[in-house]
Amino acid sequence: MMWCPSRYHGVMSTQSRHRTELLAGLTRTQAERLSHIDFRLYFLGELRRLDVSDKFGTGPAGATRDIAMYREIAPRNLVLDPSDKIYRPSDVFHPVFDHAPERVLTALSQGFGEGFGTVSGSLVRCEFPLSLNVPAMAILAPVTRAIHRGRAVNLRYHSTSSGASQREIVPIALIDTGIRWHVRAYDRKSREFRDFVFTRMSDAVVIEDSPIATEESADHDVQWNRIIELELVPHPGYADTKIVRMDYDMPDGVLKVRVRAANVGYMLRRWNVDCSPDHSLEGPEYALWLRDALALYGASNAVLAPGYRDPRAVSGSTGRGQRS
Numbered sequence: 001m002m003w004c005p006s007r008y009h010g011v012m013s014t015q016s017r018h019r020t021e022l023l024a025g026l027t028r029t030q031a032e033r034l035s036h037i038d039f040r041l042y043f044l045g046e047l048r049r050l051d052v053s054d055k056f057g058t059g060p061a062g063a064t065r066d067i068a069m070y071r072e073i074a075p076r077n078l079v080l081d082p083s084d085k086i087y088r089p090s091d092v093f094h095p096v097f098d099h100a101p102e103r104v105l106t107a108l109s110q111g112f113g114e115g116f117g118t119v120s121g122s123l124v125r126c127e128f129p130l131s132l133n134v135p136a137m138a139i140l141a142p143v144t145r146a147i148h149r150g151r152a153v154n155l156r157y158h159s160t161s162s163g164a165s166q167r168e169i170v171p172i173a174l175i176d177t178g179i180r181w182h183v184r185a186y187d188r189k190s191r192e193f194r195d196f197v198f199t200r201m202s203d204a205v206v207i208e209d210s211p212i213a214t215e216e217s218a219d220h221d222v223q224w225n226r227i228i229e230l231e232l233v234p235h236p237g238y239a240d241t242k243i244v245r246m247d248y249d250m251p252d253g254v255l256k257v258r259v260r261a262a263n264v265g266y267m268l269r270r271w272n273v274d275c276s277p278d279h280s281l282e283g284p285e286y287a288l289w290l291r292d293a294l295a296l297y298g299a300s301n302a303v304l305a306p307g308y309r310d311p312r313a314v315s316g317s318t319g320r321g322q323r324s
Helices: 005-024 028-044 049-056 059-073 101-110 137-149 241-247 264-270
Strands: 078-081 086-089 152-159 163-176 181-187 192-197 201-207 227-234 255-260 288-290
Touching: 005 059, 028 049, 028 059, 028 086, 028 101, 049 059, 137 152, 137 163, 137 201, 163 192, 227 241, 227 264, 255 264
Parallel strands: none
Antiparallel strands: 078 086, 152 163, 152 201, 163 181, 181 192, 227 255, 227 288
């Protein structure tokens, strides 16, 4: 048969339209099951019917239907290995779904969370740092309920500056600094938005009959709503700046990041970004430098950023962030 580019293009266009129509017609539960099939083929290189039926409780017949539907959407993506009756990705496999890197790495390292109260374990051999600071579930639960329902929380809090005291806070968001979890909240005692560390809380109770005032809502947290744009570049003192550009996917030598003012100090400390105006910090941990330290001006926790110097402060003095 004579090669005909126009005919081939027409066939591919038809297949592409058919795939788009099939994907658009999926229910959410169908999309979840087919995304799981796509995930196992893409990242684990194998798929059994039990992988689908055990996770979703659909039974063998349901798993067979899901695999058949996936094959209809992407007929060239998988092949059946007759030796062990396992589907494997083909040489021309291309993922049907977008898989967020963070979720993929969580699933590979910690499992999908099947079962009650436990996770299934890592899907591939991996190692990651232990969490030294995690919230107690009896504290986390009322705080997250309050965030979801727009309520205040009464709790006992242990502050480094004022000791133990009873507080009423209006939580608006959870934050993971990489070292510990805390909650961003309006503090009715100080009448301002602050960060509260979970491990310093006790006796947390949702207040059902206390309306949230306008100034206590997330819309009025200036630091939370202010977005700072940062330009990070390879540290001039780093041994090999080409490696830095590779590590951080910055072929042009600049990594542009947008972050909330309320979180910028935590992020820069976690990434070990030298924020001194003259890139004076030394050490192999400082691969990145904040090109314009003035971008942090006015951020309440900028003092946490490595090497940061408050332009308003006299020589040798430091600012203080709003933490409890």
